[in-house]
Structures are given as C-alpha cells and as structure tokens.
Amino acid sequence: MRILLALAGALLASAVDAQSLRERMIAAEDSRPQTAEGLAPLMEGLKSSHASLRRQAVRGLGRLEREDLIATIASRVSDDDPTVRGAAYNALGQVARSTAAVADVHARMLAAMKSEPEVVAWGVGAATLGRLPYADAALVKHTEEIVAAVLPAPAERSSRPAFYGQADAMLGAARGLEALVRTSRKVSSPLSPTVTSLKAAAILEPSATDERVIRVRRLAWLALTTLGAVDATLLQSGVADSDEEVRRLAMAAAGADIPLEPRQAVLEKGLSDASPRVRYEALKSWGRQLQRTSCEALRAGLRDASPHVRLLAIDLLGNGCVDEAPTALLQALAEVVTSRPGEWHAPAHGLVALAQVAPAKARELMPRYTRHATWQVRMYAARAAGTLQAFDELSTLARDVHDNVREAAMAALAELKRPEAVTAALEALATRGDYQLLLTSARALSVVPTDRRPRARQVLVDALARLSADARETSRDPRMAILDRLSEMRPVDVSDGGDDLGAALRARLADFDPAVARKAAEILQAWTGTPHEATPQRPPPARTDLVPLASEHDVQLRITMAGKGAFTMRLLLDDAPASAGRVLALAQKGYYNGLTFHRVAANFVIQGGSPGANEYMGDGPFMRDEVGLVSHSRGTVGISTRGRDTGDAQLFVNLIDSPRLDHIYTVLAVVVDGMDVIDAVIEGDVIDRVEVVGEVMRPVCGP
Numbered sequence: 001m002r003i004l005l006a007l008a009g010a011l012l013a014s015a016v017d018a019q020s021l022r023e024r025m026i027a028a029e030d031s032r033p034q035t036a037e038g039l040a041p042l043m044e045g046l047k048s049s050h051a052s053l054r055r056q057a058v059r060g061l062g063r064l065e066r067e068d069l070i071a072t073i074a075s076r077v078s079d080d081d082p083t084v085r086g087a088a089y090n091a092l093g094q095v096a097r098s099t100a101a102v103a104d105v106h107a108r109m110l111a112a113m114k115s116e117p118e119v120v121a122w123g124v125g126a127a128t129l130g131r132l133p134y135a136d137a138a139l140v141k142h143t144e145e146i147v148a149a150v151l152p153a154p155a156e157r158s159s160r161p162a163f164y165g166q167a168d169a170m171l172g173a174a175r176g177l178e179a180l181v182r183t184s185r186k187v188s189s190p191l192s193p194t195v196t197s198l199k200a201a202a203i204l205e206p207s208a209t210d211e212r213v214i215r216v217r218r219l220a221w222l223a224l225t226t227l228g229a230v231d232a233t234l235l236q237s238g239v240a241d242s243d244e245e246v247r248r249l250a251m252a253a254a255g256a257d258i259p260l261e262p263r264q265a266v267l268e269k270g271l272s273d274a275s276p277r278v279r280y281e282a283l284k285s286w287g288r289q290l291q292r293t294s295c296e297a298l299r300a301g302l303r304d305a306s307p308h309v310r311l312l313a314i315d316l317l318g319n320g321c322v323d324e325a326p327t328a329l330l331q332a333l334a335e336v337v338t339s340r341p342g343e344w345h346a347p348a349h350g351l352v353a354l355a356q357v358a359p360a361k362a363r364e365l366m367p368r369y370t371r372h373a374t375w376q377v378r379m380y381a382a383r384a385a386g387t388l389q390a391f392d393e394l395s396t397l398a399r400d401v402h403d404n405v406r407e408a409a410m411a412a413l414a415e416l417k418r419p420e421a422v423t424a425a426l427e428a429l430a431t432r433g434d435y436q437l438l439l440t441s442a443r444a445l446s447v448v449p450t451d452r453r454p455r456a457r458q459v460l461v462d463a464l465a466r467l468s469a470d471a472r473e474t475s476r477d478p479r480m481a482i483l484d485r486l487s488e489m490r491p492v493d494v495s496d497g498g499d500d501l502g503a504a505l506r507a508r509l510a511d512f513d514p515a516v517a518r519k520a521a522e523i524l525q526a527w528t529g530t531p532h533e534a535t536p537q538r539p540p541p542a543r544t545d546l547v548p549l550a551s552e553h554d555v556q557l558r559i560t561m562a563g564k565g566a567f568t569m570r571l572l573l574d575d576a577p578a579s580a581g582r583v584l585a586l587a588q589k590g591y592y593n594g595l596t597f598h599r600v601a602a603n604f605v606i607q608g609g610s611p612g613a614n615e616y617m618g619d620g621p622f623m624r625d626e627v628g629l630v631s632h633s634r635g636t637v638g639i640s641t642r643g644r645d646t647g648d649a650q651l652f653v654n655l656i657d658s659p660r661l662d663h664i665y666t667v668l669a670v671v672v673d674g675m676d677v678i679d680a681v682i683e684g685d686v687i688d689r690v691e692v693v694g695e696v697m698r699p700v701c702g703p
Helices: 002-032 037-047 049-064 068-079 082-093 099-113 119-131 137-148 167-184 192-200 209-229 230-239 242-255 261-269 274-287 297-299 306-316 327-334 347-355 359-370 375-388 391-397 403-415 418-431 433-442 448-470 475-488 499-510 513-528 577-589 674-680
Strands: 558-562 565-571 599-601 605-608 636-639 653-655 667-673 686-695
Touching: 002 037, 002 049, 002 577, 037 049, 037 068, 037 192, 049 068, 049 082, 068 082, 068 099, 082 099, 082 119, 099 119, 099 137, 119 137, 119 167, 137 167, 137 192, 167 192, 167 209, 192 209, 192 230, 209 242, 230 242, 230 261, 242 261, 242 274, 261 274, 261 297, 274 297, 274 306, 297 306, 306 327, 306 347, 327 359, 347 359, 347 375, 359 375, 359 391, 375 391, 375 403, 391 403, 391 418, 403 418, 403 433, 418 433, 418 448, 418 558, 433 448, 433 475, 448 475, 448 499, 475 499, 499 513, 558 577, 565 577, 565 674, 577 667, 577 686, 667 674
Parallel strands: none
Antiparallel strands: 558 565, 558 686, 565 667, 599 605, 605 653, 636 653, 636 667
16 A cells, blocks of 8 residues: 555656646746756756657747757657657757758758658658748759658559558648748749649549548648649549538639639539538639629629628629629618628628729718718728728728727828828827827828928827837837837937937837837947947746646637627647637636627638737737647637737637648637637627636636
8 A cells, every 4th residue: 555655646746747847848938048047947848758748848949949959859850759759840840940950950850751650750740841941942852752752643653652642641741742832932843743743632532531631632732723733624623522621722723823724614613612611712713813704703692691702792893894883783782881780791891892983972972981880880981981082081080089990091091192191190199009000100100291200200209108118018010110210210410319319219229029129229220320239128927827737638718709609619738838828818817708800801710809909909918929730720720920929819710721821820729619600700790708618727817
C-alpha cells in the first residue's frame, strides 16, 4: 500500500510540475522573449521527458520567428515522437525568412525527411517545404519534384517514394503544392508532371468520404485554378463532384480569365445547385464573365432562397445589363426600406446599385436613407452618396451620431478630394474616440490647405497625446496614421523637431508600443539628420487569461444569435492555449453578449465581436498569434488581426476552405454544431449571448 501511495504521489507531482511548466512556457511565448532568460521555460520544455511539452516548446520557439533559433528547432526533427518532429518541421517553416535561412532550412528538412518513418510527420514536412518564401528557382523545382512524387499519376512512376498514394502524405503534398504555386510561381513555373499529378489528384476517388482525400481534391483545384490549368474535362468532373466545396471551386474556375468552352453550361448548372455556396459562386462568376451578354441569371438570383445570393444579384445589377436596364428592379427594391431587423439589407444594397445605373432616381430616394433610424442604412446611404457625389448629404452624414456612418461619409469625401473632408476629419480627431474613424480622419488630412495646416497640426498633436494616454495597444493604427500626417508637417526649425511638435514626437520615443516609438525616432532623424533612439517602455502583460485549462479538457462555447438559433465551437486548448483562454475569459465576463457580426463576406468569412462594429475596435491589449498546424478549413474559427500579433479578440468563422490564411491567422476553435446558423448570418446580426459548455475545472478570468 505504501508503495502504491508513493507511486501515486510521484505521478501527481509529475503532473503538477508538467502543468506548471506548460503555463510558464505559454507565458514566455506570449511575451515574445529576446533574452536567454526569457527563453528559459521553452528551453526547459524542449528537454522534457513529456512529448507534449517538447511539442509545445518547439512550437513556441517557431512562433517567435527568430532565425537564430533554427539550429535549436532543427534538433527536434530527430525526436522519438512523430508529433514533436511534425511540430519541428512546421516551426522551421515559420522562422525562415531570409534567402540564406530558407536554403538552410530547406537542406535540414530534406535531410530529415529522407529517413522520416511516420507518414503524418512527412506530410507536415511536405506542407512546410511548399510554403517557404523561395527566391531561388532551383529550390522551388527541387521541392516540387519531391513533394509531388507522392501524388497519384496517370502513368506508372519508375520509382515510387515510400509514402506514395497514402492519404496523409498526399494531403501534406497537396497543401505544399497549393502554397508553392500560390507564392512561388513567379520564381519558377510548375513542371508539366506536377500539373498532371494535380489534375489526377483533383479527381481522386470522387466518391470517397475520407476527409483527407476530399481535402486533397480541394487543394488540387485551388492550385490548378491559380495556375490557370483547369480544362473543360476537369471542369465537367468538378461540377459533378459529391463535395460542395469542390463544386464551388469549379464555379470559381469557370469565372477565371482563362479560355473555357463550356463556361455558360457549367455556370447554369451551378446556378441550380442545391448548395447556396455553389449558387453564390456561380452567380459571381456569371457577373465576371457573362453579364455583358445576359442578366437573366441576376434576375433569377433576386428570387433565390439564400439572402447572400439575393444580395449579390442586387450588387451585380449595379454594373448594368445589356438586355434590359435594371433601373425599375433596383428602384422597386430601394423604395421599400424599413426599420425591421434583417430587412434593410436588400433596399440598402439596391440604393447603392441604383446610384450606379440611375443617379437621378437614387437622389430622389436619398432622404429616406440619410434620416433612417438604423445606422447601417445610413452607412449605405453614405456609400451611395459617394457614387452620386452628393456633397451636402456626405457632409451631413460625416457628423452622424454613429461613428461608422461618419467614417463611411468621410472616406467618400476624402476619395473625392473635397474640402469638407478636412473639416470633418478635424472635428472627429478633436472629439471622437472610435479608432477606425480616427484612422480614416488622419488619412483624410493627407492634403490640407496651407491656411489650415496650423489647426490641423494642433489637432493631430492633441489627438496623439489623448490616444497615447489611454495606453491601449489597439490604438496603434490611428496613432501611426497620425504620425504619418505629422511627419509631413516638417517645421521650419528642425534642430529639435520644432516646438510642441518636436516635444510630442520625443515623448513617443519611450512609448509603450515599440512600433510607435520606432516611427517617432524615424521622423525625428529624418528632420534633424541626427539618430534618435526608440526606447519603448512596454509594461509586462498582467493577464490572468494566460493561465490555461489543461489541454485535454473539452471546453466549448455556444453562441446564440438573436432570432436565428445557436452554433457551438470547441476551443483548441492545445493548439492555441493563450487565444482560447482569452476568448473564454471574455465569454465568461459577458463581453460578446449584444455585439454583432459586422462583416459578412459570403463564401469567405463572417467576423464579429467588436464593440464598435468595425475592424479597429476590440479588446486590448494585443493578442499574440498562435499559428500552427490547423488549417483554415470551413468551420474553423480564427482571430482577426491587422498584422502580426495584433489580435483584439474579434472572431471570424471560415465559410469555405481558405489555406491562404494558414500560418497568418490563429485558429483557436472548430465549429462542432450549427454551421447552418452561421451560413444564415447576415451583416449586423446580434450575438445574444455566449455560454460556456463543458466543465471548466480552473478559472481563467480575473475578478
């Protein structure tokens, strides 16, 4: 009994120690360390006896994107555990940026993959090789030959690699080739055998239900469309594919600028497909390729069961029709604008389209929109007013009570180079707090009359001081835009940058945001010819949401949409522990309740969770990216950013497979139920509440 108790105690102590190290590694990774002391937890994890900790350590080192860590990461490609080796391959792809580093990583990976015994790890290596930022055509061709060799081919190969035809190897190869042709085709054109193999992969076992094989087909289609290599035979196969996503990709290929004889017949078939995603893509392609010959598909689209297809048809009618003017259709739509939730979209889109084809008719309807109670309707009115060059309406909307309406009107005035844009921008910078509005306002001041420059300079200096005092990392974009404008206002006395302007810039040398500090130093040096050192004083993160749940816990969030039902997503606690912890903490506090999905890009993403219902207002401080092996396939949930490590807790859900987002945006969750609800979301739909599903054993949010 004593022995058993002792053994149990030792196992418990080991588990506690492992969890403690896991938490320290997450905190270290989040802080983006530059010193040996900061790296210490990750280096400790690299030597752990637990494979999961070694995997986490090597993954964390890759996310630092430091080329000086290549040798350290490469030491794990010979790890006993295949998941650690896969993480090491992937991490090497993250750190290689310079030409020399790419060549180094390429050589290390090929050497390791020659003796790689595990097909899944080899597949990760193949996918990683394909996405390296090549500048050398020889490396591209070498990569292509090795990766494509595992794909099926119509003719027998003289020598087949060990993993030829295996699903995990083909999936990794397809991911690698899709990335390679997307990012490196200008460096080296694909070899003819590679294109042949991709065509074979695109029709691989079309009735197979193995998700890996289905994804191989999708990736092959993406690669072939990028190359302009989809022919009539392949197109006919794609239209009949059992997978909705492949059929959608066939519709996209039919809309590409390549000669395709059966284009119209293919698109007509797509327009009657059972899947709204396929119908949407078919109509979109029709608008690109066939609208100049017939608008019948657009008129039919107005009656489609999918709101997204209907709205696309309205938008396309704004491009005009050759067989019949769409004025009457659009006018009828625009005349029935209401305030009922979910019913303003078609009239608002109709007004914008009408402004393009019948400006006089649209002008008659403008008062109904500029005075509408729903702010989104007024925002669309600003867009229509920009097309109409309705300067009085734009000036009024540029002082709207809602900042998003102001921003849309100001953007239109600035594009039209109207003096009213300067007036509205100065007022917004002096009185408003929305970051998107302030960003647009700063950009609108790129051209300021000489007599208004002193006023503009003072407003910009004051706005910079006010935003900086808030000490919010998410204010970076408007503050950088303000600095851009100030840099154009070079003072007469440049010895110290000139009076208050120089003082304002020198104060930013020690800013909490390194990007802002560096920008201030660059401006002062350009003015004075004297180097100025940026000494950012960023405080260390003090967030309890970095304390994660154990990765084996199954924690889900159920998002209930007002009037539309609910969908559920499972948090990826192992792949993105800090991001999942942050979002979970906010959900527990009720942060997302009452917010909206402000961006709905059909056949791409829905994005929401912004208190300002726009791209630039979110929770602070910044979230660090946790990109990894999970691909942005349909139903995955990501964190919106505006550059590396700039997440603000806004979420997006992928409506289609989007591998071009891989290794750029964090995937923190996967939708497990309710994709039909997500597909039905339209712009402005409200998140009624977010609830935690599953037992949360440890608190992740503070008091």
